[in-house]
Structure formats: C-alpha cells, structure tokens
Amino acid sequence: MFSAKQKTVQQHFKKGFAMCLCGLLLFSCDSFFKKKEEQGALARVGESYLYDEDIRPFMTDGMSKSDSASFVTNYINNWASKQLLLSKAKINLPEEKLAEFDNLVSEYRVDLYTRAYKEALVSQGADSLISTNQLEEFYEREKENFRLKERIAQLRFIEIPNNFLDKNEVIKRLKSFKEADVAYLDSIGVQFKKLHFNDSLWVKSSRIFEEIPPITPENQNKYLKKSQFFELEDANGVYLVKIEDVKDLNEIAPLSFVTPTIKQVLLSRRKIDYLRKLETEIIDEAIKDKEFEVYTKD
Numbered sequence: 001m002f003s004a005k006q007k008t009v010q011q012h013f014k015k016g017f018a019m020c021l022c023g024l025l026l027f028s029c030d031s032f033f034k035k036k037e038e039q040g041a042l043a044r045v046g047e048s049y050l051y052d053e054d055i056r057p058f059m060t061d062g063m064s065k066s067d068s069a070s071f072v073t074n075y076i077n078n079w080a081s082k083q084l085l086l087s088k089a090k091i092n093l094p095e096e097k098l099a100e101f102d103n104l105v106s107e108y109r110v111d112l113y114t115r116a117y118k119e120a121l122v123s124q125g126a127d128s129l130i131s132t133n134q135l136e137e138f139y140e141r142e143k144e145n146f147r148l149k150e151r152i153a154q155l156r157f158i159e160i161p162n163n164f165l166d167k168n169e170v171i172k173r174l175k176s177f178k179e180a181d182v183a184y185l186d187s188i189g190v191q192f193k194k195l196h197f198n199d200s201l202w203v204k205s206s207r208i209f210e211e212i213p214p215i216t217p218e219n220q221n222k223y224l225k226k227s228q229f230f231e232l233e234d235a236n237g238v239y240l241v242k243i244e245d246v247k248d249l250n251e252i253a254p255l256s257f258v259t260p261t262i263k264q265v266l267l268s269r270r271k272i273d274y275l276r277k278l279e280t281e282i283i284d285e286a287i288k289d290k291e292f293e294v295y296t297k298d
Contacts, residue, residue: 045083159194
C-alpha cells in the first residue's frame with residue numbers, strides 16, 4: 001500500500017506528465033498544420049500563403065523556362081507587395097475607414113453575384129427575337145428621334161494602284177454592275193487595294209473619309225451626291241466611286257440604318273421588364289414560403 005505522501009507524489013507526476021503530453025500534442029499539431037500550409041507554397045506574408053495553383057492559370061503553355069521563372073518572380077513580388085501594403089493599411093487606417101471599405105466590398109460581392117445570376121436568368125428566359133413588325137412599329141413611332149447627325153451614303157468603290165493597266169474596263173464594269181460585271185470584278189479582286197461592293201449598306205461620311213482620303217468634310221458636297229460616279233487619285237492609289245444614294249444631315253435615317261439601334265433598345269426594354277417581373281415573382285414566392293417577412297412597428 002502507498003502512503004499518503006507517495007500518493008501525492010504520484011498525483012503530481014501524473015499531472016505533470018499529462019501537461020507535458022498535451023504540450024507535445026499541441027506542438028505536433030501546430031507543426032503538422034504549419035507543414036500542411038507551407039506544403040506547395042511559393043511564398044508567405046504573415047499568415048497568407050501563395051501557392052503554385054494560384055499562379056498557374058496566368059501562365060501560358062508557350063512560355064520558355066526563363067520567361068516562366070521571370071513571370072513567377074514578378075508575380076510573387078507583386079503579390080507580396082499587395083499583401084504587405086494591405087497589412088499596413090489595416091494597421092494604420094482609421095477604424096471607420098476600414099469599416100466603410102468592408103461595407104463596400106460586401107456590397108460589391110452581392111452586386112457581382114446577383115448581376116451574374118440575373119444575366120443567366122435573362123439569357124435563359126427572355127425572348128431575344130425581334131420581328132420585322134416590331135421594328136417597323138417602333139421606327140414609325142420614334143422617327144423624329146432618328147434624325148441623322150452626319151451625312152450617310154450608299155456606294156460601291158474600288159481602290160486600284162496608280163499604274164493599273166485595265167482601269168477603263170474596271171470603270172465600265174463598276175458603272176454597269178450587272179451580274180456578269182460583278183463576277184468579272186470579283187475574279188480580279190486580288191489586284192485591287194480596296195473594294196466595297198455592298199451598295200445597299202448605308203455608310204457614315206466619317207467612314208468614307210477614312211476609306212477614301214481625297215474626300216474630306218470640306219469637299220464632300222461636291223462628291224457625295226446621288227447617282228454620281230467619280231475618279232479621284234492621291235499618292236496611295238486611284239479611287240473609283242459610284243454613289244447610289246445619299247441622306248443629308250438632319251434627315252430621318254432609313255430604317256435599315258437604324259435597325260441595330262432599334263433592336264438594342266427593344267431588347268434592353270424587354271430585359272428590364274423581364275427582370276422586374278422576375279424580382280416580383282421571387283419576392284411573392286418568398287413571402288408565400290415564409291422565407292421573407294417585414295416587421296412593422298406598432
């Protein structure tokens with residue numbers, strides 16, 4: 001049998017041994033988690049780690065070893081700089097400023113998620129087809145809002161080198177522009193420096209100035225006239241141009257010219273209406289399922 005003194009010594013020994021064991025376990029766990037965190041890490045700033053998988057998506061397959069090494073080094077340095085600045089900011093900025101930024105980040109996260117979800121719902125549910133009747137009805141109703149801000153023209157033109165040998169034949173074909181003429185011009189099109197045969201398309205005068213430099217805002221009245229053919233030349237080449245039709249500044253734009261704009265407006269309105277309906281349905285459903293309720297104060 002143990003004496004009272006021996007029992008006391010044993011108890012102290014057991015207590016000390018248990019404390020040592022706990023300490024060793026805590027140390028081991030700490031080492032384990034530390035090793036786990038550091039495993040595969042490329043860099044550390046405080047408690048933040050940068051891993052290979054964080055960088056990998058930004059690297060391209062065609063990178064050489066030296067380029068990859070340089071990219072990784074720069075990425076690590078930039079990451080470390082941001083982490084260190086963030087740490088300093090959290091220490092040195094006023095608490096109210098930090099709280100303000102946290103709220104902004106939280107709001108941005110919510111906006112980002114909800115916007116992406118709404119876009120996904122709209123792309124799945126909203127009708128994206130605009131009929132010819134819808135286009136025409138909107139155009140007739142809103143005609144006054146489609147007055148031209150600049151002259152537009154329907155034209156076809158060719159730019160040929162200054163020393164082109166068959167210029168007269170090209171001029172004749174471009175003026176006639178029957179099926180056989182178009183086939184001929186297409187067959188020698190590789191000899192042209194530029195060509196534009198779609199004379200049903202309305203083109204802004206600003207674009208014409210870019211494509212045919214001898215025509216300028218100052219002399220456009222001379223050249224941009226309905227049913228006119230002309231030949232112009234500069235150091236770059238010879239421009240052969242046939243104007244089919246012209247609409248002047250402040251005239252109402254043709255439907256074909258504003259069709260893309262009308263489609264965008266109608267689709268935007270349809271999207272807004274769809275989202276409003278969707279938000280109403282979501283709230284109604286949440287109220288019905290008792291997921292949403294508003295508390296009123298007496």
